[in-house]
Amino acid sequence: MGLFEGKKLLITGVLTEASIAYAIAELAIDEGAEVVLTGAGRGMRLTERTARKLSTTPDVLELDVTKPDQLAAVAADLTERWGKIDGVLHAIGFAPEACLGGNFMNTEWDDVSVAVNISAYSLKALAGAMRPLLAEANGSVVGLTFDATVAWPAYDWMGVAKAAFESTARYLARDLGPEGIRVNLISAGPIRTVAAKSIPGFSQFEDAWDGKAPLGWDVNDQVAVARSTLALLSDWFPATTGTIVHVDGGYHAMGA
Secondary structure: OOOOOOOEEEEOOOOOOOOHHHHHHHHHHHOOOEEEEEEOHHHHHHHHHHHOOOOOOOEEEEOOOOOHHHHHHHHHHHHHHOOOOOEEEEOOOOOOHHHOOOOHHHOOHHHHHHHHHHHHHHHHHHHHHOHHHHHHHOOEEEEEEOOOOOOOOOOHHHHHHHHHHHHHHHHHHHHHHHHOOEEEEEEEOOOOOHHHHOOOOOHHHHHHHOOOOOOOOOOOOOHHHHHHHHHHHOOOOOOOOOOEEEEOOOHHHOOO
């Protein structure tokens, strides 16, 4: 019997097989979960095509997290389909090109606001829309972050958005905890996803991890992150919320 036998999971952020969310969905299905994916805009067809590569092809629902009507539609679908959600994965992030690549001092609010809305506020929007379904199951919300306690080369306003994302998770943990809903984050080391490749100077992250992470780090391997994420989504962390778990080979704990 798998760890997620009989469990229902909503997973966002699957674009290609290189997506961290793809590895999480794959492992969840292997562990017995029933999974629904979401896709948005021009990426919807890509998500649908990638979904067919999983061992069991899940349905893909349209979800732009900046559109309240789509959030409500997904919640209504899952209410009718399942009546509860055991876990939600937030693997959503976007920043306009102007927000990245060493342009920090020149970026205008119009671009920054897009990054903060999609990459940070969306956690509250998603958790809020699924709140009744999560409460029905004492469910878990897990988001993917990249350590926002320091300034990174090229990451710029996306780093600021991630800091807001991490703070949002703590406030959600406070407000949703009385309903039995847990909210935690995984701070992953750099993985060569489509999103990562769009960051100018991403190779600098790879170089930083090389030789400094005491457990080593493989930028092409999503499995460690997937396993840790599923652990937080499962019943095995029933009293853990508002926490950031680092899955980065130990890099975050090392000095110079």
